[in-house]
Amino acid sequence: MAEAHQATNVFDEHKRGVELLYSDQGIRVSFTIPPPWELRQRALRSYFHMERAIRHRVYPAPPLAAVAVMVVVIVLVVQADADSWLRSGPLATVVWHIGNLLVPFAQYLPRSFYLGYLAAWTSFLGVLLLMWVQRMVLRLLLSYRRWLYLAPREKSSAVLLWGAVLKVLGGRNPLTYSFQDALPRLPLPALKDTVARYLKSVHPLLSAAEYAEAEQMAADFVKNEGPKLQFYLYLKSWWSSNYVTDWWEKYVYLKGRTSLMINSNYYALSNANLEFAVTKQRAAMAAALIHEFMLFKQDLDREQLAPQLIRGIVPLCMNQYQRLFSCTRIPGREEDTLKVFTHKSKHVAVLCHGRFFKMPLFAKGEHGRLLTKCEMQRQLAWIQETATALAPASSAEQNLAALTATGRIEWAENRERFFSEGVNKRSLQAVESAVFVVVLQDDHPADWTAMGRDMIHGSGGNRWFDKSFNLVVYKNGLAAINAEHAWADAPVLAHAWEHVLTTVTYTRPFDAAGDVVPTAASERTSALPSCRVLDWNFAAGLGPAVDKALEEAQGAIADFDLKVIRNDDYGKGLIKKCRVSPDGFIQMALQLAYFRNAGTITQTYESSMTRLYRDGRTETVRPVTDESKAFVLAMEDATLPLAAKLQALQAACNVHQDGYRNAMCGKGIDRHLFTLYCVSVGFGTESPFLKSALGRPWRLSTSQQPQQQTPNWPKVFKSIEGSKYTPKDLICPGGGFGPVAEDGYGVSYMIAGEDAIFFHISSKKACPTTDSLRFSQDLLQAFADMKALCGAV
Known part of the structure; x- marks a missing residue:
């Protein structure tokens, strides 16, 4: 029909605001005014946003103190004589002049009112200036790093004085993001220093001829293209809050085109003893976990979550927490985007028996009170009953999430083709805008x-890999997490997960039958908000697309090899007897195990955090050094005495610990080289040195997982007193990730107290030279052999 070809353009697709349309018949403008309840919520959000902004600006002074200063200044100015310095001095003259410019009708205002007005904003600006100076001093103090290089029991008068001043200026009861403006920028290392550190790191990996070639490429780089690239990177380090993070997120994560499953996403488990569960009722456990996550989110939204501090005084960057909830990675043909659904995210998406449900979390729609645990259990019980009563879901519906396991280009094309309109668009939006996804397995x-x-x-089709995290609750009440990696690094989610899991464990909000104990709030007679099944239209080829995605996912699953073990023989308690750091000891054990497993030494990746700086994420520690190589060879030399092997271990661990500290302090190697390469690509500059340096594979990729990030553990251990369980049963085994290289290993480890260490070892079955079980055996043997060194002290 001819009418269908008329040009009609919509400039604004929002449901509220101004909508401008034009066609052959003319131009139409429509105004949509939000309903009163939404205007009220907008006003409240604006008020709280302004209140927190003021608190940030005047921190560490309380807002009432700032108001008190303003009141005192106003009273002094109003009551002062006309010829006093408060009203006629040099500062007063400037203020009068600015005031007359800003308020040209000032002469018509009452004198006392105008004086009070000028005194109010002048005193407020004075408070802001004073607090700005305080933050600059705090930033200078936080740039000091001598404390990080002290030995465990070493004391320094300078560090003690620094800590005392920092504690005073740090204030009391900070908001979640109070320290953000005071955190220093990540420093840009000198070009020659980074190149020298790189050459030192590859020396044990190269032959004499290969090392000479690397030295020549490095010298040419420093002489030719390097200084230009460093200059532009220096400019970026000044105009951005962090010269690494935006490029790292964009090029390492969001531009990655491979599947998120195994290759990028990671996981976190719950209790070490799989027989332990606070309740065996799946719906009750899921309700308690969802409720605690929502309380954590409320603290975060209100900035009532205390910022993380090292040694109680040194703040870490909290910026990554902003995308913990209601965040989804949206696929794109060339680059993905991270979208946070802030005010519209008031529900979770629940996957049960192959069907997705939308479960509201608030009693009065979008802006009511948070449902109680008991009410959430009732909602989840309804979902379970409904999913069971309905006819079995089709294979395509059961495995719809497999689409998120495909390559990003394929998923972007399928998303655009099948989810751009109608019921599929609405249902997809419900999943993507959820606070998080819950899987009832x-x-x-x-x-x-x-x-x-x-x-x-x-299964390849029951995890929505795009969500910030999936909470999986098993039939027996156990729970665990699958997390997308682009929005934040593992310690952020680990902190929230530890808090939620430990809180549910020690509060035990369940009765003898395992159900949530009702509260007064949950006994209200008001009807619960309705959960609903999300419908999908599988016509037009969506079903075959899901089947193809599932087949690809299951192929990757079949190739994935994982082994999770616990070294119960000893932990950091015995390691300390060797007078080395536990992390250094474990890294040397990994080096020894890999050498025995592969017959060679390989370039190794260890992740370190740079959250001492604003918007910091990670840096690479390179555990392979000349000293680590000497230790491995010493351990394989049966003629050397234990004392010589111990000396080699201590030397290797000391060098490793310095490398770890350097990485935390912005003196790493790899992020600097990475950003230099980004600049070179931007300018079209060829750099053989950077291509060679960044092209070496990481056949051993490792990461230590954080533990005890919350103060809840004493309460948890107290809650099991008198039971058959011990603290060892409740310690989290940590989590893991996939191998970085096709012919390599991914090793994640958790130091669980004084007597145990968990390892998550991954590899690919298609590689004939890797085997996760064999590596775990080599690792345990390495620990057994190194135990003798601890006894030789």
């Missing part, structure tokens, strides 16, 4: 390895 794992495998990939 009908089975339960038999051991850590089975649980780790299930968490990192599931």
Whole structure:
């Protein structure tokens, strides 16, 4: 029909605001005014936003103190004589002049009112200036790093004085983001220093001829293209809050085109003892976990979550927490985007028996009170009953999430083709805008390895890999997490997960039957908000697309090899007897195990955080050094005495610890080289040195997982007193990730107290030279052999 070809353009697709349309018949403008309840919510949000902004600006002074200063200044100015310095001095003259410019009708105002007005904003600006100076001094103090290089029991008068001043200027009861403006920028290392550190790191990996070639490329780089690239990177370090983070997020994560499953997403488990569960009722456990996550989110939204501090005084950057909830990675053909659904995210998406449900979390729609745990259990019970009563979902519907496991280009094309309109668009929006995804799983794992495998990939079709995280609750009440990596690094989610899990464990909000104990709020007679099944239209080829995605995912799953183990022989308690850092000791054990496993030494990646700086994420520690190589060879030399091997271990660990500290302090190697390469690509500059340096594979990728980031553990251990369980049963085994290289290993480890260490070892079955079980055996043997060194002290 001819009418269908008329040009009609919509400039604004929002439901509220101004809408401008034009066609052949003319131009139409429509205004949509939000309903009163939304205007009220907008006003409240604006008020709280302004209130927090003021608190940030005047911190560490309380807002009431700032108001008191303003009142005192106003009274002094109003009551002062006309010829006093408060009203006629040099400062007063400037203020009068600015005031007359800003308020040209000032002569018509009452004199006392105008004086009070000028005194109010002048005193407020004075408070802001004073607090700005305080933050600059705090930033200078936070740039000091001598404390990080002290030995465990070493004391320094300068560090003690620094800590005392920092504690005073740091204030009391800070908001979540109070320290953000005071955190220093990540420093840009000198070009020659980074190149020298790089050459030192590859020396044990190269032959004499290869090293000479690397030295020549490095010298040419420093002489030719390097200074230009460094200059532009220096400019970026001044105009951005962090010269690494935006490019790292964009090029390492969001431009990655491979599947998120196994390759990028990671997982976190719950309790070490898989028989321990606070309740065996799946709906009750899920309700308690969802409720605690929502309380954590409320603290975060209100900035009532205390910022993380090292040693109680040194703040870490909290910026990554802003995308913990209601965040989804949206696929694109060339680059993905991270979208946070802030005020419209008031529900969770629940996957049960192959069907997605939308479960509201607030009693009065979008802006009511948070449902109680008991009410949430009732909602989840309804979902379980409904999912069971309905006819079995089709294979395509059961495995719809497999689309998020495909390559990013394929998923972007399928998303645009099948989810751009109608019921599919609405249902997809419900999943993507959810606070997080909850998976109610009908089975339960038999051991850590089975649980780790299930968490990192599931069936291939029952994890929405794009969400910031999926909370999976098993039939027996156990729970675990699958997390997308682009929005933040593992310690952020680990902090929230530890808080939620430990809180549910020690509060035990369940009765003898395992159900949530009702509260007064949950006994209200008001009807609960309705959950609903999300419908999908599988016509037009969506079903075959899901089947193809599932087949690809299951192929990757079949190739994935994982082994989760615990070294119970000893932990950091015995390691300390060697007078080395536990992390250094473990890294040397990994080097020894890899050498025995592969017959060679390989370039190794260890992740370190740079959150001592604003918007910091991670830096690479390179555990392979001349000293670590000497230790490995010493351990394989049966003629050397234990004392010589111990000396080699201590030397290797000391060098490793310095490398770790340097990485935390912005003196790493790899992020600097990475950003130099980004500049070179931007300018079209060829750099053989950078291509060579960044092209070396990481066949051993490792990461230590944080533990005890919350103060809840004493309460948790107290809650099991008199039971058959011990603290060892409740310690989290940590989590893991996939291998970085096709012919390499991914090793994540958790130091669980004084007597145990967990390892998550991954590899690819298609590679004939890697085997996760064999590596775990080599690792345990390395620990057994190194135990003798601790006894030689």
